[in-house]
Amino acid sequence: MRPTLIKTEDGSHSLYVKELNEHYHSTHGAIQESKHVFINAGLKHVMFQNPSIISILEIGLGTGLNALLTFIESKQFSGNINYTALEAFPLAVDLATELNYPELLCDTGLNGMASLTSIFKGLHTCEWEKEITISEKLIFSKLKNTLQKVEFKNTYDLIYFDAFGPPVQPEMWTEELFAKLFAATKPNGCLVTYCAKGEVKRTLKKVGFIVETLEGPPGKREMIRGIKK
Numbered sequence: 001m002r003p004t005l006i007k008t009e010d011g012s013h014s015l016y017v018k019e020l021n022e023h024y025h026s027t028h029g030a031i032q033e034s035k036h037v038f039i040n041a042g043l044k045h046v047m048f049q050n051p052s053i054i055s056i057l058e059i060g061l062g063t064g065l066n067a068l069l070t071f072i073e074s075k076q077f078s079g080n081i082n083y084t085a086l087e088a089f090p091l092a093v094d095l096a097t098e099l100n101y102p103e104l105l106c107d108t109g110l111n112g113m114a115s116l117t118s119i120f121k122g123l124h125t126c127e128w129e130k131e132i133t134i135s136e137k138l139i140f141s142k143l144k145n146t147l148q149k150v151e152f153k154n155t156y157d158l159i160y161f162d163a164f165g166p167p168v169q170p171e172m173w174t175e176e177l178f179a180k181l182f183a184a185t186k187p188n189g190c191l192v193t194y195c196a197k198g199e200v201k202r203t204l205k206k207v208g209f210i211v212e213t214l215e216g217p218p219g220k221r222e223m224i225r226g227i228k229k
């Protein structure tokens, strides 16, 4: 069934999935949450180490918000980013293009908005399993598969783990899948997620991550960053 478009408290859209009674983002603010968890605690943390290239794996492309924010951030970065997004149940393009992220995130007037809109649309309309050059800083590809079935050919500096929460999708938060993600993480790489449940921290530790509990985005006390030493 098609998710329903909703507006979160920071004015940015998210989607509500009736069958799961779950949203794609925090209802306190979708952009606010994504920036806090994935960009500030994840991407900026890795950028701080000054690498010439960062490879990112996103679990659950969904609306494409994290990819769009990463594109925006890549403009200030001296190196390059390779972004791979995994998605099992892609959104309909007409629904994805109703999302107000390009409008809210552009900072250079109408031209800026037009280019952000076309980049955002491109994330949703580009071919699966194929590398696309989004800009001179960002190469993007998306894999249409499940985390359970996919076999990663590469390893990653940073994993955006953005599955639906453990109460509604416990099969995404298992030791087996986190061990697979640990194996796909480069040494000194990390995984970030908005979830801070004790059970998730224990599972991440069990598979080998060093777990840091960080302050969460508004409306959530904590979030997790797992480091692979």
Ligand SMILES: C[S@@+](CC[C@H](N)C(=O)[O-])C[C@H]1O[C@@H](n2cnc3c(N)ncnc32)[C@H](O)[C@@H]1O
Pocket: 023, 024, 025, 034, 059, 060, 061, 062, 063, 064, 065, 066, 086, 087, 088, 089, 090, 145, 146, 147, 148, 162, 163, 164, 165, 172
């Ligand atoms: C919480 S939403 C977040 C999506 C996205 N990061 C965003 O900002 O919109 C979780 C996403 O995981 C996808 N998903 C669900 N089960 C999956 C699976 N087994 N493997 C890969 N992706 C899955 C869903 O279709 C959905 O797009």
